Amino acid sequence: MTGFRRLEWRDSFSVGIAAIDDDHRRMIGVLNEITASLVKKDYVLCEELFDRFITLAADHFLREERYLYAANYPKAAEHASHHGRLLVMAGQVRERCRNLIKADQMSECFNDMVSFLVDDILGADIQFKSYLDEHRVDRLSLEPKI
Numbered sequence: 135m136t137g138f139r140r141l142e143w144r145d146s147f148s149v150g151i152a153a154i155d156d157d158h159r160r161m162i163g164v165l166n167e168i169t170a171s172l173v174k175k176d177y178v179l180c181e182e183l184f185d186r187f188i189t190l191a192a193d194h195f196l197r198e199e200r201y202l203y204a205a206n207y208p209k210a211a212e213h214a215s216h217h218g219r220l221l222v223m224a225g226q227v228r229e230r231c232r233n234l235i236k237a238d239q240m241s242e243c244f245n246d247m248v249s250f251l252v253d254d255i256l257g258a259d260i261q262f263k264s265y266l267d268e269h270r271v272d273r274l275s276l277e278p279k280i
Contacts, residue, residue, distance in 0.1 A: 140166050141248070149263040150273045151201055157194035158259075161251055164190060165244075172244060184231055187247060188224045195221065198259070204276045207265055216258050224250055 141162045148155050164187045171180040195217035202210035227250065231243035266273065 140169060141251075149259050150266065151276060153277075154194070154198055154201065154259070157190065157197065158251075161187060161190050161194065165247060165251060168244060168247065181232065184228055184243075184247065188221070188228060191224060191250070192221055198262075200278070201276050202262060205262075205266060205269075205271050207262060209261065209265075213258050213262065220250060220253065 143159050143162055147158055164183055168180055168183045168187070171177070171183060195214075199210070199214045199217065202213055207213065224247075227243060227246040230246075265271075
């Protein structure tokens with residue numbers, strides 16, 4: 135299983151909100167850890183990392199939805215629904231992964247997790263970024279008040 139490539143953060147992924155961008159970087163980091171565990175055929179670690187990835191994604195979605203509503207993003211409810219669908223899909227992928235681990239066919243599972251992240255970052259989040267840019271929303275004004 136050496137056909138896995140390391141994912142790299144690109145500035146084009148940034149939505150300009152530090153907390154959201156940091157979440158995306160962490161998720162990419164976990165996917166890279168999954169890659170390393172697959173190359174080593176450490177499937178126990180791989181399972182743990184998949185669970186960690188899904189937990190990170192769920193936490194990220196909740197945090198991001200607060201920003202969506204704070205920015206009065208007109209597609210906030212639709213975006214939140216999209217998050218819900220992604221989490222359902224992630225759970226299904228996770229169950230399939232559990233079976234694939236036993237069959238040593240993890241590349242399919244890994245590709246699904248990468249698709250999950252790309253769908254979130256390059257799909258829905260880029261639309262949110264465009265909205266923020268078009269409406270000149272000050273990202274700092276969206277930060278939670280402590």
